Amino acid sequence: MDRIGFLSVPDDTDEARQIFDEDVAELGYVMSTSRLWAYQPATMAGLFDLQRQVNAGNHLSPRQRAVLVTACASAFGDSYCSLMWGNRLAEMSDAQTAAGVLTGVDDGLSESERALAAWARKVARDPNGTTAADVQELRDAGFDDPQIFTITAFVALRMAFSTVNDALGLRPDAPLRSTLPAAVRDAVTFGRPIDDAGDEA
Numbered sequence: 001m002d003r004i005g006f007l008s009v010p011d012d013t014d015e016a017r018q019i020f021d022e023d024v025a026e027l028g029y030v031m032s033t034s035r036l037w038a039y040q041p042a043t044m045a046g047l048f049d050l051q052r053q054v055n056a057g058n059h060l061s062p063r064q065r066a067v068l069v070t071a072c073a074s075a076f077g078d079s080y081c082s083l084m085w086g087n088r089l090a091e092m093s094d095a096q097t098a099a100g101v102l103t104g105v106d107d108g109l110s111e112s113e114r115a116l117a118a119w120a121r122k123v124a125r126d127p128n129g130t131t132a133a134d135v136q137e138l139r140d141a142g143f144d145d146p147q148i149f150t151i152t153a154f155v156a157l158r159m160a161f162s163t164v165n166d167a168l169g170l171r172p173d174a175p176l177r178s179t180l181p182a183a184v185r186d187a188v189t190f191g192r193p194i195d196d197a198g199d200e201a
Contacts, residue, residue, distance in 0.1 A: 004032060005032070005165075005169030005170045005171075006168050007036070007039075007168055007169075009038075010035075010036075010039045011038075012038070013038065015038075015041040015042060016034075016038035016041050018041075019037070019038070019041055020034060020035075020038075027175075029173065031173055032080075032171070032172075032173055032195065033170060036164075036168060036170055037164075047157065047160065051157050051158070054150055054153045054154050054157065055154060057146065057150065058146050058150040060150065060151065062088075062092065063092045063093070063113075064113065064116060065154070066088045066089040066092055067101060067109065067113045067116050067117050068116055068117070068120045068151065068154060068155055068158070069120075069155075069158050070082065070085045070086050070088075070089045070101045070102060070117075071116070071117035071118075071120040071121050071124075072121070072124045072155045072159065073124075073158070073162060074086075074101070074102045074103070074121075074188070075120065076124040076125075076162055077166075078162040079171075079172055079188050079190060079192050079194075080162070080165055080166070081161075082102055082187075082188045082190075082191065083172050083176050083184065083188050084172075086101070086102050086180075086184040086187065086188065087179075089101060090181050090183075090184050093108060093109075094108070095181035096108065096183055097109065098183070098184050098187075099181075099183040099184055099187040102184065102187040102188060104121070111141055112141045115137055115138050115140075115141035115143070116138075116151065118134075118137070119134065119138055119151065119152075119155075120151075120155050122134055123152060123156065123159075124155065124159060138151070166191070166192070169192070171192045171193060171194060171195040172192070172193075172194045172195060173195060174194065176194055177194045
């Protein structure tokens with residue numbers, strides 16, 4: 001039986017095919033996340049719309065989002081988003097900076113970006129362990145309270161997406177094995193391994 005992660009492949013629908021076509025146009029292949037979320041493509045679209053809504057008022061730049069997701073996903077142990085967003089961060093900076101964020105070394109980031117990465121890791125690892133002093137570090141880095149709420153909600157929504165993917169056994173897509181910078185790929189030593197083509201067991 002064909003499987004996607006631990007589940008059987010969902011039925012093909014017009015909504016799912018639209019997501020698949022967008023993947024092929026952008027990446028040249030269908031992402032396994034899209035294949036899994038074909039169970040509820042409207043839910044995935046709604047989650048991404050909610051992320052955009054959260055970011056609408058206190059706009060996070062593409063690079064800030066990449067820092068947040070890369071730091072959050074690596075602290076959370078999600079190899080899939082770590083590789084995908086680590087690659088995006090590498091494109092916006094360089095491979096060594098991205099690899100550093102994946103391993104908790106933020107030397108290549110600005111002061112404000114280092115504060116974002118540190119906060120994302122704290123939220124991912126122990127949201128009940130954060131303190132007022134942690135929030136003050138964000139203020140000291142130039143973020144006001146509405147922005148801090150936006151940053152935190154954005155990280156939490158990314159974790160929700162990762163939780164579904166990880167719990168249901170998704171592995172990073174096989175093409176990532178050859179398309180990622182070596183430094184980014186080698187920095188991700190956690191989570192599920194990159195898929196072997198045709199094998200998602």
